[in-house]
């Protein structure tokens with residue numbers, strides 16, 4: 001499905017808020033997206049079109065995958081990245097081509113979001129596609145506008161773009177890239193996953209159940225059809241200060257020296273629709289967190305019987321997990337914690353619960369902690385372990401302390417934990 005097709009469906013189903021009056025890309029559009037929560041379409045953002053909050057809820061994500069929200073993780077865990085990718089000659093993306101001398105990022109509806117953000121705005125939904133030495137990658141990175149043809153890319157180790165760029169830099173070579181905005185949402189989602197190197201488009205094709213078409217840019221990078229494609233290269237050496245930027249925690253991530261992308265050509269559709277992800281908004285949190293849920297699910301499934309996993313919104317869909325297991329033996333929960341921490345190395349706190357707890361309901365999870373935990377026996381603290389660079393409480397060297405909470409029933413006296421039910425009344 002095309003980006004436009006997806007938006008048309010949202011419109012037909014009455015799920016799209018449309019704002020046709022002129023709005024500014026500087027703060028106003030992000031504020032409106034924050035207030036609207038659901039998908040919001042701007043008909044005139046500094047003279048262009050844009051959409052925000054495209055996949056901003058588990059319901060929306062589930063609808064895209066054809067399953068209810070409770071079954072998203074099982075569906076994702078079942079997918080192997082082996083769908084068909086076909087190379088095609090032409091693309092509607094090439095309807096308009098802007099050559100290097102005319103590239104001007106300030107003409108795009110690239111937004112400024114929060115008052116202390118660095119740079120001249122941030123591209124937040126750009127899929128950075130790169131190829132080098134037989135390896136390719138597609139992943140979303142935040143991209144700060146430095147000037148009319150320069151972006152700074154936050155490349156976090158060990159993400160594949162970081163690894164590929166390092167390889168090219170060590171040989172003193174430029175890394176050709178193409179930044180894709182407004183592709184089939186399944187492809188955008190696939191670009192946030194942690195599939196093996198080179199496999200994002202195959203994963204997208206498997207998820208979609210149909211081949212993904214790629215066309216070749218002038219610099220040789222093969223990209224999916226999209227609203228915009230920004231072609232260029234990652235410089236091997238140049239670094240600029242990137243940030244501050246509000247990431248998933250809603251706090252400002254620091255300034256760091258990061259690599260530079262020079263834009264050498266822009267392709268776009270006639271009347272293109274820009275995609276913006278609101279930093280710290282629900283779409284951002286889900287794109288960061290959901291890809292880790294099947295990883296945790298599979299890892300816990302290796303040590304006990306796992307039922308479901310969620311990275312909770314209160315934990316920024318990244319730092320807190322609730323893992324639901326069908327406990328078989330005492331001690332299963334602690335093994336589940338260790339598997340979860342290993343599968344998602346940025347995870348900080350994990351609560352393990354039984355199958356009678358609704359993991360999507362924070363009150364129910366708190367009930368499990370209140371009635372099934374004895375602090376000295378049912379917690380596990382691991383100190384000096386790699387945490388997330390986004391955790392404001394993390395140590396400067398990137399380490400932190402992790403806490404696991406076993407909120408499962410003690411098997412030896414599980415009847416004490418039975419949740420009372422009202423009898424069914426005879427009618």
Ligand SMILES: C/C(=C\C(=O)O)CCOP(=O)(O)O
Pocket residue numbers: 140141142154155156157159346387388389390
């Ligand atoms: C911007 C970040 C991640 C990404 O690009 O995937 C920061 C979070 O990375 P950590 O690995 O949690 O430090």
Ligand SMILES: [Mn+2]
Pocket residue numbers: 137138139160161195196197198199200
């Ligand atoms: Mn990758």
